[in-house]
Amino acid sequence: MSHFSFIEDPRQDPKKLDVEERREAFKEIYQSFDLGSAQLQADRCLHCGNPYCEWKCPVHNYIPNWLQLIVENRLEEAASLSHQTNTLPEICGRICPQDRLCEGACTLNDGFGAVTIGNLERFVTEEALARGWQPQMPDILPNGKRVAVVGAGPAGLGCADILNRAGTEVVVFDRYPAVGGLLTFGIPSFKLEKAVVARRANLLQEMGIRFQLDTEVGRDISLGKLLEDFDAVFLGMGTYTAKTGDFPGEKLPGVLKALSYLIANTRHLMQLPDPTLPYVSLSGKRVVVLGGGDTAMDCLRTAIRQGARQVTCVYRRDEENMPGSRREVANAREEGVHFLFNRQPVEVVGDAASGAQGVRLVETRLGEPDARGRRHPEIIPGSEQVLDADVVIIAFGFDPSPAPWFAEHHITTDSRGRISTNAQFQTGNPRIFAGGDMRRGSDLVVTAVDEGRRAAQGILDYLGV
Ligand code: FAD
Numbered sequence: 495m496s497h498f499s500f501i502e503d504p505r506q507d508p509k510k511l512d513v514e515e516r517r518e519a520f521k522e523i524y525q526s527f528d529l530g531s532a533q534l535q536a537d538r539c540l541h542c543g544n545p546y547c548e549w550k551c552p553v554h555n556y557i558p559n560w561l562q563l564i565v566e567n568r569l570e571e572a573a574s575l576s577h578q579t580n581t582l583p584e585i586c587g588r589i590c591p592q593d594r595l596c597e598g599a600c601t602l603n604d605g606f607g608a609v610t611i612g613n614l615e616r617f618v619t620e621e622a623l624a625r626g627w628q629p630q631m632p633d634i635l636p637n638g639k640r641v642a643v644v645g646a647g648p649a650g651l652g653c654a655d656i657l658n659r660a661g662t663e664v665v666v667f668d669r670y671p672a673v674g675g676l677l678t679f680g681i682p683s684f685k686l687e688k689a690v691v692a693r694r695a696n697l698l699q700e701m702g703i704r705f706q707l708d709t710e711v712g713r714d715i716s717l718g719k720l721l722e723d724f725d726a727v728f729l730g731m732g733t734y735t736a737k738t739g740d741f742p743g744e745k746l747p748g749v750l751k752a753l754s755y756l757i758a759n760t761r762h763l764m765q766l767p768d769p770t771l772p773y774v775s776l777s778g779k780r781v782v783v784l785g786g787g788d789t790a791m792d793c794l795r796t797a798i799r800q801g802a803r804q805v806t807c808v809y810r811r812d813e814e815n816m817p818g819s820r821r822e823v824a825n826a827r828e829e830g831v832h833f834l835f836n837r838q839p840v841e842v843v844g845d846a847a848s849g850a851q852g853v854r855l856v857e858t859r860l861g862e863p864d865a866r867g868r869r870h871p872e873i874i875p876g877s878e879q880v881l882d883a884d885v886v887i888i889a890f891g892f893d894p895s896p897a898p899w900f901a902e903h904h905i906t907t908d909s910r911g912r913i914s915t916n917a918q919f920q921t922g923n924p925r926i927f928a929g930g931d932m933r934r935g936s937d938l939v940v941t942a943v944d945e946g947r948r949a950a951q952g953i954l955d956y957l958g959v
């Protein structure tokens with residue numbers, strides 16, 4: 495293998511399913527690399543000596559080191575190394591927005607095409623598990639401490655992993671019937687199949703973590719009881735208050751909240767229906783999704799798979815300024831989503847009897863950058879139009895959902911409802927720690943994993959073990 499293989503062997507992404515199949519199936523669209531293509535792609539790494547990719551990766555994966563192990567076909571060692579820094583490597587490898595993180599920082603991204611880091615991270619764990627490798631739990635002695643983790647999403651799992659590896663007894667509580675948080679119930683299967691999350695949950699269980707599901711803290715068990723039974727508590731409860739647009743017509747029949755629509759669809763596919771979240775099929779409908787982030791892309795692509803007649807994304811800035819992953823925008827476009835940029839909704843048109851019939855839009859242009867460099871859309875006068883729709887999905891993001899029981903335990907929040915902690919992730923109550931979306935606001939799987947893992951270190955330091 496040569497030092498210039500990045501020129502001889504261009505960047506290659508793994509094959510995607512055929513678009514026609516994608517438009518009908520709730521299956522992951524990316525296939526896995528085989529060993530030969532993984533080695534070829536891993537060998538493109540320059541080992542540039544200044545691994546910006548590692549710095550940009552929120553969990554600081556040892557990327558060039560495991561790329562070299564792939565080249566040498568030492569996949570079990572690569573998997574062990576990758577598990578030192580990441581609790582969910584095969585999951586982050588699939589759904590991190592790599593173009594904004596590790597791959598965006600790759601030296602080769604400047605003209606040659608970044609190393610396909612995400613897909614190689616996925617390949618390492620998949621292939622090592624297929625060869626019979628298991629995450630090792632070296633001979634760790636119990637440290638005599640017990641910690642309760644509230645929330646089995648990426649933050650809770652990251653925290654439980656580190657605590658467990660340090661010999662702490664960990665019980666993870668979740669109100670849902672399966673482990674994973676938004677990995678299971680929010681992110682659709684065409685990005686992340688549920689069997690992948692279930693397999694990781696089993697691995698964590700085999701390593702000693704206990705899960706108590708269908709248990710909502712604050713309803714089925716109180717935080718006070720957890721504080722009696724455990725030495726410390728970690729909260730990783732996510733953000734679940736849907737942002738609204740504050741325009742007329744948002745409450746009309748036929749206007750859906752993005753996450754409720756996605757959760758109900760996934761639970762329907764998993765045959766785990768929730769009577770409080772009825773499944774909605776958009777077969778044959780004209781669907782307009784308002785918003786331009788990952789959640790909007792997931793709604794658009796779910797609607798396509800349900801057989802919607804026409805699916806349109808309306809976003810108030812231009813394509814360059816979309817917050818979601820570019821890869822997912824491209825995938826949505828390939829699958830038949832139509833995009834309308836620089837349009838702002840001002841009303842959902844319709845009435846209570848017939849429901850939503852369309853969205854009144856105005857055109858926007860981007861104004862001058864504000865102090866943070868973000869350009870806000872300005873309305874172009876006289877540009878109003880109505881876009882016909884049978885169903886409108888609001889995907890404007892999420893705000894935190896502080897629990898009513900926070901105050902009695904001295905847990906405080908900031909002006910945006912995010913839980914406040916010190917640098918060790920400790921809340922106003924020294925025995926209660928928090929991290930993930932509920933602390934930083936809606937973000938990413940990998941940043942939630944990172945916060946959970948760092949909070950676990952904070953807990954271990956506090957407990958003196
Ligand atoms: P969550 O994943 O929300 O987990 C919180 C858990 O806490 C849940 O299981 C919940 O049931 C539980 N819980 C809450 N309250 C209680 C209680 N009182 N008692 C017991 N349990 C409780 N990120 C990416 O990196 N890539 C993507 O492609 C991507 N796509 C996304 C698509 C959608 C539709 C959405 C909504 C988000 C997406 N994200 C994506 C963001 C990512 O999923 C989140 O940032 C991440 O899951 C946050 O992890 P968390 O552990 O903080 O919270």
Ligand code: SF4
Pocket residue numbers: 550551552553554555557580586587590592595596597611612615940
């Ligand atoms: Fe890249 Fe995410 Fe993996 Fe880090 S965790 S190397 S950012 S794919």
